[in-house]
Every structure is written in structure tokens, then in C-alpha cells.
Amino acid sequence: MNGEDQIQKAYESILSQDFEKAIEWFEKAIAAEPNNAAYHYKLSITYARGNKLSSAIEHAVEAAQLEQDNEAYRYHLQVLHARELVERAQRHLSTQTEHAERAIFLLKEAIVLDPLAIEAYLILGEAFAFRNDYGRAHQTVADALRLEPNHELAKQQAERYQQKMKNRD
Structure with a gap:
């Protein structure tokens, strides 16, 4: 065969x-x-x-x-590396608070590798919110919404971060 x-x-x-x-x-x-x-x-x-x-x-x-x-093979590899970075960032965020900065770095790298990785934007928004940086959290989720305007979780996060910003003022 x-x-x-x-x-x-x-x-x-x-x-x-x-x-x-x-x-x-x-x-x-x-x-x-x-x-x-x-x-x-x-x-x-x-x-x-x-x-x-x-x-x-x-x-x-x-x-x-x-x-x-082969562009397709190289792009596929980039997308996989982006997924790997997102997974690593999630582990950093779930373990201890001092790892938020490392998670943010990894998520930004993931977005560079795969600018369409909605999950990376959403988790990055959460990482910024974790640091009480609701402006950047909102902006990051707004970027996700530009990519996928009907993404329900992104809409909810954007609304939540906007509310947090209003409550601070």
C-alpha cells in the first residue's frame, strides 16, 4: 500500500x-x-x-x-505556535497573580503570529482587566469585535469593561 x-x-x-x-x-x-x-x-x-x-x-x-x-505550511505553523502561546498564557493567568505580565507578553506574541486569534484577544482583555487596566482591556476586546462583530463573549466583555471604566470616574 x-x-x-x-x-x-x-x-x-x-x-x-x-x-x-x-x-x-x-x-x-x-x-x-x-x-x-x-x-x-x-x-x-x-x-x-x-x-x-x-x-x-x-x-x-x-x-x-x-x-x-510553502506559505500554507509556514502559516499553519505560525497559527499553531500562537495557540501554544495562548495556552501558556492561560496557565500563567490561572496559577498566580504575578504571572499576569508574562501572560500579557505571551498573548501579544500570539496575536502577532495569528492576528485572527479571537481567543487571544479575549484572554488578553481579561489579563488587562485583572490588572484593573479596563481601558486597555476594552480596547483589546474592541479589536476582537472588529474581527468578529457578532462574537457574544466579546460583546459582553466590552460592555463589562466599559461599565468598570464608568464606575471609576
């Missing part, structure tokens, strides 16, 4: 909602053709959908290294 046959089996598994089986088929395709960047990329996407971020990044790096001129 060649790599393409195994890729087809992986897609069939995805259509059947069997993502673990799809991962197995993608891995078999890579074993058959280890230098096929597209296979690594497809496996990376499947891992990312399953929230297996470290494995997703590993295969995204491999795809990007195998085909260095």
Missing part, C-alpha cells in the same frame, strides 16, 4: 468521525513516504483538531522544513 492509499483511508476515517484511526493512517502514510511534506501537514491538522498541540507542531515543523517555500 502506498502513501496515497493510506491518505485515502485517513480521509475515510475522518468522514466516519474516527480521528484516532485517521491519525494512524496518516502515520502509516508518513512511514511509507517520510519526506512527503503534505502528509506531515495533513497529520498536523488532524492532531490540532484533536487538541494534541505538541504533535501538531512537530509535524507542522517537519512539513515546513521539507517545503520551505
